[in-house]
Amino acid sequence: MTDWIGLAEEVAARLKADAAERDRANRPPTAEVDLLRSSGLLAADESAADAVTRIIAAADASIGHLIGYHYLHLWRARLFDNPAAAQRMRADANWFWSGVSNPLDAALRLTPSGDGFIVNGRKTFATGASVADRLVVSATRVDNDEKVTFTVDAKASGISYPSDWDNTGQRLTASGGIVFEDVAVDGQDVLGPQPSDSIRLSLAALGFQLALTQIYVGIAAGALAEAAEYTRGQARPWILSGVESASADPYIAAGYGELVASVEAAGTLADRAADALRQSVDAGAELTAELRASTAVTISSAKVFATRVVNETTTKVFEFMGARATATKFGYDRFWRNARTLTLHDPVVYKAREVGAYYLTGEHPPFTGYS
Numbered sequence: 001m002t003d004w005i006g007l008a009e010e011v012a013a014r015l016k017a018d019a020a021e022r023d024r025a026n027r028p029p030t031a032e033v034d035l036l037r038s039s040g041l042l043a044a045d046e047s048a049a050d051a052v053t054r055i056i057a058a059a060d061a062s063i064g065h066l067i068g069y070h071y072l073h074l075w076r077a078r079l080f081d082n083p084a085a086a087q088r089m090r091a092d093a094n095w096f097w098s099g100v101s102n103p104l105d106a107a108l109r110l111t112p113s114g115d116g117f118i119v120n121g122r123k124t125f126a127t128g129a130s131v132a133d134r135l136v137v138s139a140t141r142v143d144n145d146e147k148v149t150f151t152v153d154a155k156a157s158g159i160s161y162p163s164d165w166d167n168t169g170q171r172l173t174a175s176g177g178i179v180f181e182d183v184a185v186d187g188q189d190v191l192g193p194q195p196s197d198s199i200r201l202s203l204a205a206l207g208f209q210l211a212l213t214q215i216y217v218g219i220a221a222g223a224l225a226e227a228a229e230y231t232r233g234q235a236r237p238w239i240l241s242g243v244e245s246a247s248a249d250p251y252i253a254a255g256y257g258e259l260v261a262s263v264e265a266a267g268t269l270a271d272r273a274a275d276a277l278r279q280s281v282d283a284g285a286e287l288t289a290e291l292r293a294s295t296a297v298t299i300s301s302a303k304v305f306a307t308r309v310v311n312e313t314t315t316k317v318f319e320f321m322g323a324r325a326t327a328t329k330f331g332y333d334r335f336w337r338n339a340r341t342l343t344l345h346d347p348v349v350y351k352a353r354e355v356g357a358y359y360l361t362g363e364h365p366p367f368t369g370y371s
Contacts, residue, residue: 002040004048005055011039012059016222019060020331022172028163029172032063033096033131041067043093046075050214050274054267057218058225061338062172064218066096066128068211073097073136076204079281080149080192088188089134089151098132098154100178103205103369108139108180110148115187117141117150119180126178129154130161138194147194150185158183169334169341199292202367203280209299209370210277212345213270216306219342220263220313223335227317228256230330235322252320259313266309269302293364296371300351307348310339346370 014035022032036042044052049071057064074097077086089097100108100123108121119139129135132154140147152159158181165176194201235246243249276298280291314336318325325332354371357363365371 002045004041004044005051007039007041008044008048008052008055011035011041012055015056015063016059016226020329020334022060023062023331023334024328026171028131028174029062029066029128030131032060032172033066033128036063036067036070037094037096040093042070042096043090044071046071049075050210050270053211053214054218054221054270057215058222060172061215061219061222061335061342062170064215065170065173065342066098066131068215069099069127070097072207072211073099076207077136077191079201079204082190082192085151085189085191089136092133095133096128096131097134097136098126098128099136100126100129101136101138101149101369102126106140108137110139110141110185112141112143113184116190117148117185119152119183119185122177122179124177125175126161127173127175129178130163130174130176136191147196149191149194151189151191152183152185156183167341169337169339196367199287199289199367200284202292203277203287203295205367205369205371206277206280206296206299209303209351210270210273212342213273213299213303213306215342216303216310216339217263217267217270219335219339220259220266220306220310223310223314223317223332223339224256224259224263226332226335227321227325230321230325230332231256234324235320236324246320246322255316255320259316262309263313266302266306269305273299273302289364293358296365297355297358300354300365300371304348304352304355307343311336311343314339 053064053068056067074089077089102123102125105124107123108119110117110119135152135154136149137152138147138149160179162177165174231246237243237246237249241249246252276295280287280295283291354365
């Protein structure tokens with residue numbers, strides 16, 4: 001039986017060794033995805049996916065994002081009533097999966113063709129698509145406006161990548177746009193329609209929110225670990241502290257204590273959210289609106305807290321390391337840049353509102369691409 005956690009830690013150690021240099025180089029993550037493939041980590045059991053995502057994200061937030069979404073796309077395929085197609089997605093353990101499903105960008109159109117479709121249009125924020133083997137894509141039929149999800153070879157004829165990802169953080173996620181020009185979709189690769197009122201398919205949006213939360217926790221843990229390493233070995237005690245090392249400064253120790261407690265709490269909430277989502281999926285046809293709502297609120301609570309924790313942690317650690325730690329050669333700013341970029345994925349204040357409304361009135365979060 002494969003020790004997925006041990007394997008993830010080995011891969012994370014390799015990523016951590018040159019994470020700052022790779023972040024500065026800002027190249028497409030081709031080598032990093034090759035590492036995930038060759039390590040066998042892409043085939044990790046579903047039960048280990050959350051833990052693996054956090055471990056990899058702590059070492060390199062971009063690659064944690066990529067593998068977290070890879071697991072997510074494999075998982076969400078099971079929500080469709082098409083077990084054969086979902087099984088085919090796992091047929092080759094070396095395939096790296098990415099997705100094209102930005103909810104705010106309904107620019108892809110499907111034209112029926114035989115038992116399949118022809119797809120045209122452009123999407124933005126297609127995280128990992130340009131370095132993927134296979135894609136999970138959502139698009140709208142031209143004949144009836146029905147939303148349909150399908151899979152396609154990422155290198156299929158007619159697919160191109162503008163290479164327009166140039167953001168402050170998450171530089172190695174290859175989250176740029178994608179263009180489809182008369183791309184053929186085989187009927188057997190259609191996972192199925194995605195009606196907006198399907199309670200089971202609506203769990204996919206919650207899966208995305210949980211994946212992001214796990215990445216936030218990983219980033220916070222990674223920033224904390226690297227800052228502590230610097231504090232132990234290189235930080236200087238302040239002249240008025242009366243101690244011989246920065247680690248012995250009671251204010252620094254207390255500051256780390258606060259952050260450690262927060263990061264561990266965020267991780268515990270994320271685990272609780274994962275358990276809630278698992279319960280909803282396992283309910284199958286018995287999934288109720290109330291259970292779905294409770295699950296959504298549990299995940300939103302974890303995301304609200306993890307957002308606060310990761311942004312605070314990645315900023316606060318500099319106070320415990322000192323001015324010398326801001327040197328470009330260390331690249332510690334990447335933790336904050338990654339956290340600040342990724343936590344803007346969708347407005348966290350709307351997650352807080354959902355939690356508050358459910359608590360006060362029992363109002364259920366709406367079915368959207370984000371809730």
